[in-house]
Amino acid sequence: MEYTYTIIDSNASSKLQLQLYLQEYGDFVCMGTGQNSQEGLNTVLKFTPDVVLINLNDDEGMSYFHMVTELNQYLKSLPIIIGFSTSKKYAYNAIKSGFFDYWILPHNEFDIRKTILRLKKKYPKQNMPSTICLKSYNDYRYLDTNEILYLKSDNNTTDFFMRDGSTVSAFKTLKSFEERLPKSFIRIHQSYILNSRYVSRINYGKSICTLRNEIKEEIPFSKTYKSKIDYLKQMLSKTAIQSPN
DSSP, X not given: OOEEEEEEOSOHHHHHHHHHHHHTXXXXXXXXXXXXXXXXXXXXXXXXXXXXXXXXXXXXXXXXXXXXHHHHHHOSSOOEEEEEESSSTTHHHHHHTTOSEEEESSOOHHHHHHHHHHHXXXXXXXXXXXXXXXXXXXXXXXXXXXXXXXXXXXTTEEEEEETTSOXXXXXXXXHHHHTTSOTTEEEEETTEEEEGGGEEEEETTTTEEEESSTTOOEEEOOGGGHHHHHHHHHHXXXXXXXXXX
């Protein structure tokens, strides 16, 4: 299972270096970046990453602690937060705010490695359940999530399109299933969630994802969810052999 993260850092060099270090681990996926506390707040609320890394620069260092306080108003639980700065100036504030760790810049590979290993030990990623239960009155239907191609909503009804060609309906909204499904399921449209393991093509020009099944089904995605499509592309590209340019 993967850890998702967001970097809030106005320094492009620092941000890139940190991303390169985290790429080594293979199971850390970037879910967006922010330049300041306002962009950071929006990015965290949008992607709800597992880990947030913040450059507590001297210009607006305290604003990030206000951002963390504000996150408490909107999220059930805070992400794992790691701060870093050129000095220990904000170390006390970071401890009081519940930060997981605090680094001194420039980024140090050994410090990052120790933090990541400690993080993985304290917060191990559990395997998501492979079965989802659809309940309707006294009827309980159990679906293997690995066999689900995609979900499609129609008002308050959601249809599950299965790999064997069958369709199972549930009288609940798409949103009610969004957080219950494994991370391989990506919402790409107001009406669609698809299983990324079956995606064979992403066509940005036509705004269509093609699924790997007998009829090569095409699912539309909307501009509103373009960031999710970018994440999907990044996720699939990590395990694909890249052709030369």
